[in-house]
Amino acid sequence: MRLEDIPTPALVLDLGILKRNLAHMQAAVARHRDVVLRPHMKTAKSRAVAELAAPGHGPITVSTLAEARYFAEGGWRDQIYGVGITPQKLDAVAALNADGAAVKVITDDAEVAAAIAAHPGPIEALVEVDVGEGRGGVPPEAALEVARALGDRLAGIFTHAGHSYGGRSDAEMTAIAEVERAGAVAAAEALREAGLKVRIVSLGSSPTALHAAHLDGITEVRAGVYMFGDLFQAQLGTHAEADIAMTVLASVIGRKPARGALLLDAGALALSKDRSTEKAPHDYGFGKLLDIDGLPAFDGALVTRVHQEHGEAAPMPMLAVGAKLRIAPNHTCLTAAAHECYHVVDGGREVIAIWERVNFW
């Protein structure tokens, strides 16, 4: 099967670019002695990708219980479920762990920590610390209260400098990475000074993982979007535009010469309505037009509008209805989530594999 033959819209994943992106991150983390890479599978949601990103069933991060189950059954036992846990979800985690997994949860809430401590099943937790993102987590100085409530279920400290996505230069990224590191280490030290055992000190985002000057005191780094890349990450300097491994294959379904536009069968569902690049230096609308080979053949052409199943691309030459194109996404995690599987190519148009995804919750 070749890309020309695939029903559209569909995801295309370029294996060569994926491997290059994985090697780049592995090398970036290998700069730091005794720091392990714990890839975040929220982007790929695929065992086939995990074989490459976390080979030998290495440690991973997950964002849903569906991922936790899917990867545990696939052999990836060492997981952190990186979204604040609720007491109601503990039974499901404990059941996985009773079957041989080691899914660790996170919390920033002393009441939840007490529920974890009291749970009869095997569950460990990390205390989520906020180093400036302003999403989940307690300030580093407040980690001790939550950690104490966990009792002997304490596994470590967890943080995520999501505000690195607001950084606009390598220097800013390096500065945010240092704040992330220092906050996590300060929280870990406070716990240790209180006599608690802190095994894991975990941080990460793709930008800070690549830009950290040093990671003293950190045991592991998490990152996910680096595997595929996207137009937003490219503008952060995380990678080049040519390093975007995942694109959407679409067909022309209409021609509008009066406005220099083509209608495509990839719209709001196939691309997502994410507009991450809206506030980036270059606004790519709902995606950048590439040719069927993934090359930037249409200067300045964007997906300018989307409806549920329609996308409008402009300015474009009037290709035939049925002609196939590819679209680089704003935010690869959200675009991928709209699709059932990847059509894997390796630089050409030949589809060498179809890789499933574990969607939903």
Next chain:
Amino acid sequence: MRLEDIPTPALVLDLGILKRNLAHMQAAVARHRDVVLRPHMKTAKSRAVAELAAPGHGPITVSTLAEARYFAEGGWRDQIYGVGITPQKLDAVAALNADGAAVKVITDDAEVAAAIAAHPGPIEALVEVDVGEGRGGVPPEAALEVARALGDRLAGIFTHAGHSYGGRSDAEMTAIAEVERAGAVAAAEALREAGLKVRIVSLGSSPTALHAAHLDGITEVRAGVYMFGDLFQAQLGTHAEADIAMTVLASVIGRKPARGALLLDAGALALSKDRSTEKAPHDYGFGKLLDIDGLPAFDGALVTRVHQEHGEAAPMPMLAVGAKLRIAPNHTCLTAAAHECYHVVDGGREVIAIWERVNFW
């Protein structure tokens, strides 16, 4: 099973509200003699909903080949696939029709029309006409060229006044509905004057279906979003906020008293990043907070920010982690598409059924 026991995030569909919305639209279309309602299943993507919306396997509209296949196998033979067809997709449609379905396609392109005419399989098509939306379709006066290219595969005229979503009063909606009707009828008349047989004259959107003063010359009306409703449609006056049948059930995963916010386990994936209400009179962020019973118990509370799996709701009281809430969506079609199934309730918290969806393409 009760809503308290469902893993979150999850879709909740209220059967009583759904039935009320269906009856409202059925009554609106029944005002017009000899006009058939052809519900658009792109929103619900569910046979169980189609049993109510298009009872007796009545005519339906679909937005993907996956829907066409799923509903044809479920007994809904009379379909219009309402997204411009490509020559490459004709074999799939012909195969369904050879199995007993009557899936009609649409096109606005004379080359595609010629490909339809030349296809060996049983396929009929409608000419897509643009009545002002500026998406797909030819102007009414240009329909004849495409219709002629279809030869004896011509089934009729198809239009969609999607720009009715920009209307802000009943009077504007009624005016747009009349432009939609007049354009479709003008195109049909031009074809008939040229000696062509025009069996179907199809138009529709939820707003124009409800607001049309008369539908002389029209044979059928399409609409989809009316089944579930959403915050955007409520502001168009299509229905009341209390008529929103589909909501997202979420759990509190964190408490941020300093900013009066709760973190929820419904984020960009579970809600979608659709911001339809951004330009409406009232901007509801990424959704409006309701209590577990679907009632507006939190004055002015919205989902103000989303990450992949995190949503932030404010201003909110500091409920316990694990507490369950519901969120009314901006755009029900996109929110529903992120989920595998509906948890059906009938006014209470008891889950009386789980209804599947046909996602992807």
